[in-house]
Amino acid sequence: MSEGTLYDKVWDRHRVATLPTGQDQLFVGLHLVHEVTSPQAFGMIAERDMDVAYPERTHATVDHIVPTDNRDRPFADDAAEEMLSELEENVRDAGIEFSHTDTGDQGIVHVVGPEQGLTQPGMTVVCGDSHTATHGAFGALAFGIGTTQIRDVLASGTVAMEKSKVRQIRVEGELGDGVSAKDVILEIIRKLGVEGGVGYVYEYAGSAVESLSMEGRMSLCNMSIEGGARAGYVNPDETTYDWLRETDAFADDPEKFAELKPYWEGIRSDEDAEYDDVVTIDADSLEPMVTWGTTPAHGVGVTQPIPEPEDCHSPETARAAQEHVGVSPGDTMEGYPVDVAFLGSCTNARLRDLRAAAEVIRGRTVPDDVRALCVPGSQRVQAAAEREGLDEVFKDAGFEWREPGCSMCLAMNDDTLEGDEVCASSSNRNFVGRQGSKEGRTILMNPRMVAAAAVTGEVTDVRTLPEVKTA
Amino acid sequence: MSDDGPAETVREVAGTGIPVRGDDVDTDQIIPARFLKVVTFDGLGQFAFFDQRFANPSADETDVGEGPIEADTPLDHPFNDDRFEGANVLVVNSNFGCGSSREHAPQALMRWGIDAIVGESFADIFAGNCLGLGIPTVTASHEDIVALQDWIDENPDGEIDVNVADETITYDDTTVEGNVDDAQHTALVDGVWDTTALLTANADAVEETAKSLPYTEYDD
Numbered sequence: 001m002s003e004g005t006l007y008d009k010v011w012d013r014h015r016v017a018t019l020p021t022g023q024d025q026l027f028v029g030l031h032l033v034h035e036v037t038s039p040q041a042f043g044m045i046a047e048r049d050m051d052v053a054y055p056e057r058t059h060a061t062v063d064h065i066v067p068t069d070n071r072d073r074p075f076a077d078d079a080a081e082e083m084l085s086e087l088e089e090n091v092r093d094a095g096i097e098f099s100h101t102d103t104g105d106q107g108i109v110h111v112v113g114p115e116q117g118l119t120q121p122g123m124t125v126v127c128g129d130s131h132t133a134t135h136g137a138f139g140a141l142a143f144g145i146g147t148t149q150i151r152d153v154l155a156s157g158t159v160a161m162e163k164s165k166v167r168q169i170r171v172e173g174e175l176g177d178g179v180s181a182k183d184v185i186l187e188i189i190r191k192l193g194v195e196g197g198v199g200y201v202y203e204y205a206g207s208a209v210e211s212l213s214m215e216g217r218m219s220l221c222n223m224s225i226e227g228g229a230r231a232g233y234v235n236p237d238e239t240t241y242d243w244l245r246e247t248d249a250f251a252d253d254p255e256k257f258a259e260l261k262p263y264w265e266g267i268r269s270d271e272d273a274e275y276d277d278v279v280t281i282d283a284d285s286l287e288p289m290v291t292w293g294t295t296p297a298h299g300v301g302v303t304q305p306i307p308e309p310e311d312c313h314s315p316e317t318a319r320a321a322q323e324h325v326g327v328s329p330g331d332t333m334e335g336y337p338v339d340v341a342f343l344g345s346c347t348n349a350r351l352r353d354l355r356a357a358a359e360v361i362r363g364r365t366v367p368d369d370v371r372a373l374c375v376p377g378s379q380r381v382q383a384a385a386e387r388e389g390l391d392e393v394f395k396d397a398g399f400e401w402r403e404p405g406c407s408m409c410l411a412m413n414d415d416t417l418e419g420d421e422v423c424a425s426s427s428n429r430n431f432v433g434r435q436g437s438k439e440g441r442t443i444l445m446n447p448r449m450v451a452a453a454a455v456t457g458e459v460t461d462v463r464t465l466p467e468v469k470t471a
Numbered sequence: 472m473s474d475d476g477p478a479e480t481v482r483e484v485a486g487t488g489i490p491v492r493g494d495d496v497d498t499d500q501i502i503p504a505r506f507l508k509v510v511t512f513d514g515l516g517q518f519a520f521f522d523q524r525f526a527n528p529s530a531d532e533t534d535v536g537e538g539p540i541e542a543d544t545p546l547d548h549p550f551n552d553d554r555f556e557g558a559n560v561l562v563v564n565s566n567f568g569c570g571s572s573r574e575h576a577p578q579a580l581m582r583w584g585i586d587a588i589v590g591e592s593f594a595d596i597f598a599g600n601c602l603g604l605g606i607p608t609v610t611a612s613h614e615d616i617v618a619l620q621d622w623i624d625e626n627p628d629g630e631i632d633v634n635v636a637d638e639t640i641t642y643d644d645t646t647v648e649g650n651v652d653d654a655q656h657t658a659l660v661d662g663v664w665d666t667t668a669l670l671t672a673n674a675d676a677v678e679e680t681a682k683s684l685p686y687t688e689y690d691d
Contacts, residue, residue: 016680017673020663021654025670027680029687037573039510048667053674054681065508079508079532086510120686130572130596144596146574147512148603149666156670158677162654164595194495195566198595228569230595263685295495314494314565410504410571431499431570438522 002166004273006122006235007201009266010141014124016158023160029123029140031153032109033060033096035087036412037128041150042090052094054157059118060091061099063108064412068375068402071101080413094154107378107404110134110346114218115380117247121236121264126159131346131428133224136233137217138240139267141201143231164230165199165276170206173283178463180356181216182223182348182426182446184208186289186299188281189227193313194297197229200276203269204234208283214243215352222347223428226296235268290333290459291430291444293321298430299444302461305330324432325441333443333459339421341366341454342435343399343447344375345409348426353377353447354385357426358393360451363468366398372454373415374399375407397455411436424453480662481605484587484633488642489549489558490620491520496563497570498597502579504571508532515575516582524548550583554627562620563590565613568597577601587633589640589649591616602655605664607635609649615640619647636660 002008016025031054038060045052052058065080075081091098099105099112106112110131113119121139125132128150135142145159153159171184189196202224204217212220217234224232234240241261244250250257287301297313298321300306308329312318322328327336343349343357354376366372374394376382382404385391391401408415409427416436417423423435423442430442443459452462506518514535522528525543545551561580567590568576577600580588587607598608611619622629622642632641635656638649651659658664670677682689 013684014680016676019666019669020661021657021669023654025673025677027677027684029684036507040512040574043511045667050667050671053671053677057687077508083508083510123686128572128574130570132572144572146572146577146596146600146603148574148600152666152670155667156674156677157681158670158673160666160670162652194569195592195594198566198592225570225596228566228594260685295497317494320493410499412504412508429497429499429570431497433503433522434499436505438528 004270006269030125031058032127035083036064039086044151050155055095058096061112064406066405108346111377117249122267130225133232134222136221139236164201167200167277168203168275171208171281172206180446181219183289185223189297190299195228197227202229202232215350236264336459338424340423341372342408342425345427347428348447349377357447357451358390361397364455367457372399375402426450481659482636486559488560488623488631489555490562494565498576501576505531512578515579519579519583559586560631561585561588565591569594572596574600611649615647
């Protein structure tokens, strides 16, 4: 049993009661709501004649189904229109704040929470979305939940949960050029497997994690679920506080910031905290990672050989994956042709991600046979990028510059792969069919690698791209 | 089941089995994202494993409640196999239900007719979602699961008894040890898996906790 970790401390502060099932009832500090997993939950509480217990601790946005091109209402897609209308009605009736498309604040739920300062250290955060772990980057306990649990949270402001074990993952050393948080998490999942984290939450620590920006920490925590861990977090520190100071929550309220800081400091894992498991990752040896298969554990350094299925966590899955993607053990992924480049998703569509990609594509051109999309994570990210002129960099190179949403990460809108297209993607899942075509193939990678693939039309080690001579 | 009344107990599930083989079956496989564009869970049963079941799956959310359309060419899949019609015990391998938290996945399985799932292991969120629906997720060893899957293939009409209370799975003359996580065991066997009632009953204590947190602003 872990002791003295951030997880233990935040859990204890939020525990309301122990239920007859042995589960704990936890108070929810922030409930984020989007249009896909919430309508049934609102329906269930209405059926029971219940109201939303804590609307002021609830925040909504629309991201999964929203078009990223033409957003005139009604949407061209009737189903999408119906889902948004339902959400509009639900949040209006309940008095829930809504970062709608006309507010300038809309975006992917896991981009919106952190940028508005809704997500804070030492909070419990839940959302009907498995990538809720993202918010752990701030030292929050953040879990994805199902619709029945959303019903519980709406009705009671609490959730029933069993305590997990805590595994500390120490990433020690320094990340090399072109290597990012995305590569760290892909390496962690490669090493521990997609099932390795089941029953655990991950505490990310070590010098390489401490050096990460908040955006990097969010990418890292975001994919905890891909390793089977329901949550992942980083202890809050000055990097966290620097981010928070600029957010809506504290920019005009330094007193509140000062008041809360001792709490944030206090919930950090103790020096002598006890963990159920500790794993160490060597940051120095990492290179940009790419996936060769159909689970996020199927990652490999871009210059490294694709493994034999027998050497993978599930040889049968690996064999089928290599057949689906059309790759052979011993080969590298370098030079694998791509049809689509997707820069977006809750993993990698924040301002720093866009800047990193823009740096690579500046002065280069996307070949005619490659379709490249940049989908900013939120309207705020989009606006900030436009202020810096990044939109022009992307458009000049031949990228489509879109409106914010989940887009081609899960292809619930019109942004989908066609047939057996190959997508170099900054998203989080390379499952068969994930991007909208069951023959489609997804290669996960960091934003700079996506940019490199976009301009070369193949998987390319971004570190080897020759410099562009600018006039 | 009624959404309102007292929670039922789920002490055991008996019926015939259906094996779906493979590790790491993610919820995108169980229900592709395009079928999530709905505001109720009604009619999702038809679309369980849809893209594995049809070669040219053209059906989308507009067909929910309607079923496969003619252009969809059926493939070899247990959910298309007449021998398993009416089965209610799904038998799977390891890390079943990984990926997206979509409750649409267990909802689709439940609405197809699944009442219990037996497997080598389950993803956390998926198992939690199943519990919320009163569907037990019972684990057993790799060897026992594979043997059970093989037996079902040979005996599609054979009766399987998933005993949640005793944590056993019985078929033919064989009884194997299963494992049901403690909270799930209590919830299903004692009938306390309708958590909303439990949680709202503690409203005063919830308010106390809310007030005690440094980041909230509630007046006493």
